[in-house]
Amino acid sequence: MTQDELKQAVAQAAADYVANNTPAGSIIGVGTGSTANFFIDALAAIKDRYKGAVASSEATRKRLEGHGIAVFDLNDIADIPVYVDGADEIDAGLNMIKGGGGALTREKIVAAVARTFVCICDASKLVDVMGSFPLPVEVIPMARAHVARELAKLGGTPVLREGFVTDNGNVILDVEGLSITDPKGLEARINQITGVVTNGLFAVRPANVLLLGTAEGVRTIT
Numbered sequence: 001m002t003q004d005e006l007k008q009a010v011a012q013a014a015a016d017y018v019a020n021n022t023p024a025g026s027i028i029g030v031g032t033g034s035t036a037n038f039f040i041d042a043l044a045a046i047k048d049r050y051k052g053a054v055a056s057s058e059a060t061r062k063r064l065e066g067h068g069i070a071v072f073d074l075n076d077i078a079d080i081p082v083y084v085d086g087a088d089e090i091d092a093g094l095n096m097i098k099g100g101g102g103a104l105t106r107e108k109i110v111a112a113v114a115r116t117f118v119c120i121c122d123a124s125k126l127v128d129v130m131g132s133f134p135l136p137v138e139v140i141p142m143a144r145a146h147v148a149r150e151l152a153k154l155g156g157t158p159v160l161r162e163g164f165v166t167d168n169g170n171v172i173l174d175v176e177g178l179s180i181t182d183p184k185g186l187e188a189r190i191n192q193i194t195g196v197v198t199n200g201l202f203a204v205r206p207a208n209v210l211l212l213g214t215a216e217g218v219r220t221i222t
């Protein structure tokens with residue numbers, strides 16, 4: 001199976017999970033990225049079951065609306081039963097690195113409201129120790145150099161994502177060379193640096209369910 005076929009399989013499994021675990025008329029939280037895009041396409045086939053969605057990025061909002069799925073402002077929604085999103089890396093504790101697509105802050109906000117986070121990814125994303133994938137950090141532009149110096153003190157090498165501006169008007173520093181043995185501690189530590197909006201570690205609020213695409217089929221890990 002190709003990587004895209006694995007992504008498609010987990011996306012369909014996530015649409016089935018959502019159908020079996022949320023009441024009709026629910027509003028679904030929807031992530032960002034190529035795997036989330038396959039999920040949006042699978043969700044479109046059963047869209048009449050749902051009231052609509054909350055999007056974690058402008059790209060996702062556009063794709064949902066393109067399928068005729070109503071997109072709600074998070075401020076108008078008190079309950080999101082399930083949030084479905086991909087990851088760049090995930091460990092056995094279902095802690096994740098996210099933000100490869102630069103949507104980490106909005107993803108983290110929607111995930112914070114959701115009761116259940118379903119992570120969908122292919123088997124290449126499951127790792128023992130996170131950090132091979134550079135950790136994205138969203139930064140207020142005027143704080144870029146200060147935050148980069150502070151991140152270097154933590155042992156990483158921050159690299160500016162050239163030519164990229166987030167949906168919130170900020171920049172991304174991708175931190176290379178980290179070996180993340182304490183994801184929750186590092187997430188909190190980086191978020192304390194003045195000028196950081198948030199970082200791509202999802203450990204304080206990890207996933208609840210992982211649907212993992214493997215050559216043998218989709219594995220469900222909780």
Ligand code: 5RP
Nearest residue numbers: 033034035086099100101103
């Ligand atoms: C976007 C993300 C994505 O979930 C992550 O980058 C995975 O993307 P893909 O499904 O394309 O591999 O965090 O900000």
